[in-house]
Amino acid sequence: MYPLGSFVRCRCSVHFTHVRFLSVTMINAKLRNDSHSINIFDRNTKTLQRQRAALADDVNVYDYLKDEIGFRLADRVFDIKRKFKLAADIGCNRGYVSKHISPDSVDELIVxxxxxxxxxxxxxxxxxxxKKLLLDEENIEFKSNSLDLVISCLSLHWVNDLPKAxxxxxxxxxxxxxxxxxVFxxxxxxxxxxxxxxxxxxxxGGLSPHISPFTExxxxxxxxxxxxxxMLTIDTDEIVVNYPSVFELMWDLKGMAESNAALNRSLHLNRDVQFAAAAIYQQLYGKNDPESGGATIPATFQVINMxxxxxxxxxxxxLQRGSGEVSLRxxxxxxxxIKEIKTIKDDKS
Known part of the structure; x- marks a missing residue:
């Protein structure tokens, strides 16, 4: 397991569980790409948000989650027994994947x-x-048939038009x-x-969406x-991080540049609602930390790997339908x- 920095232990504790399954879905007509895309996210705001987070003095404090996910993604690249001549890391952030990519896997990398x-x-x-390139994930432009590998870690869930990407x-x-x-x-x-x-x-007496929509x-x-x-492979990881309260959670989301400021709508959250949410969160999901003895709240991050x-x-x-030799019954x-088939082959030899 990739080691988390010591700074994490003073703010939150992290628990990793791993759930894997293979899923290749049927074509869904309503998800087909068309010329009319809905802009859910304000890309200019998201760009400013990420630039502001990158310039923060304490930016290292908020790397713990993305570092872990980047390490896991790089490990999946290593699992493919092939050396890629030219690869691109789209939305590299602070190099969460690139720093783990081995020269045994990639010759040249465009971040x-x-x-x-x-x-x-x-x-x-x-x-x-x-090679380093300024690029917005909303407008991916490379020469056709030029790359052997494309990787992206926790950037594409902020793209308005995923089919186009x-x-x-x-x-x-x-x-x-x-x-x-x-992606989340x-x-x-x-x-x-x-x-x-x-x-x-x-x-x-009503509600508004304060959490960005995520892909299923x-x-x-x-x-x-x-x-x-x-030849699609899709699976999920579930990462649970324990925080002292909802305020530390929201503060860390802002430091990760994963807060909801890029949503294309007004999302003001007043103080009364914040304190009420903190109390409800603690009541519904809170637990005691066996190490410190204090109260904590869990935050679940579901990561879709594709x-x-x-x-x-x-x-x-x-194989063609009906070509199987063994029935599921x-x-x-x-x-x-298997023993019977092996015996038959041995007899023929």
Missing amino acids: CDVSQRNLDVAPVMEGIKV FSKILDCLKEDGVFMAA GGDTLYELRSSLQLAELERK VRDIGSLLTNAGFT LGWKPHPKQPKP DINKLDEI
């Missing part, structure tokens, strides 16, 4: 971000050629190229979301399939069937 400060400090292992990434990849990314999923911060909603209902696991497969990717390949004639193809007899 891209909207913040020049992030590009300046993003580290890359010695032995990898580096996926199509652009597919276009810039070479045949049999790989796209790997991590729909269950992220569900505790904070429900606490804020209950607090607003109590104090104001089932939709990612449809979007990648519609874009043209093949992997897709650009089509190539030599890629494995699914006989799955309990699998050992006997």
Whole structure:
């Protein structure tokens, strides 16, 4: 497990659980890309937010979550037993993935971000050629068929037009190229979301969305399939971080540049609602920390990991329907069937 910095222990405790499953969804017509996209996020505000966070004196304090997710994504790149000549890290932030990419996996890496400060400090292992590029994830522009690998860590969930972004990434990849990314999923911060909603209902008699909308696991497969990717692998990680109270949680979200300031609507949260939400959060989800003996609240971060390949004639193809030799009804007899097949082959030899 990637070690977290000592600064984390004084602010919050982190618990990691890992849930993996394979999911390749059917094509969903309503998610097809069209010429009319809804701008949920204000990209100018998001850019300023990330630049401000990158210039903060205590920016290292808020790296603990993204560092862990970046390490896991880099480990997935290493799992592919291939050396990529040219790769791009889209939305590199402070190099959460790039600093773990091995020269055994990548020859040359293009690190891209909207913040020049992030590009300046993003580290890359010695032995990898580096190119730095100012790039907004909303407008991904590379030469067609130029990249062998595209990675992105916790940047694409702020993009307004994901179908367009996926199509652009597919276009810039070479045949049999790989796209790997991590985004926050729909269950992220569900505790904070429900606490804020209950607090607003109590104090104001209505509610407003104060948590940014996240992509659902089932939709990612449809979007990648519609874009043209093949051999999809989608799974989720669940990371639970314990904070002293809701105020430390919201402060850290701001430091990570993951607060809701980029939503395209007024989201003022007055003090009464904040204190009510803190009390509700503690009542519904609070627990005692066995180490310190104090009260803590958990915050869940669901991370969707995706992997897709650009089509190539030599890629494995699914067998024709009905070509299977073993029925699922006989799955309990699998050992006997294997022994029988092996015996037949031995007799023929």
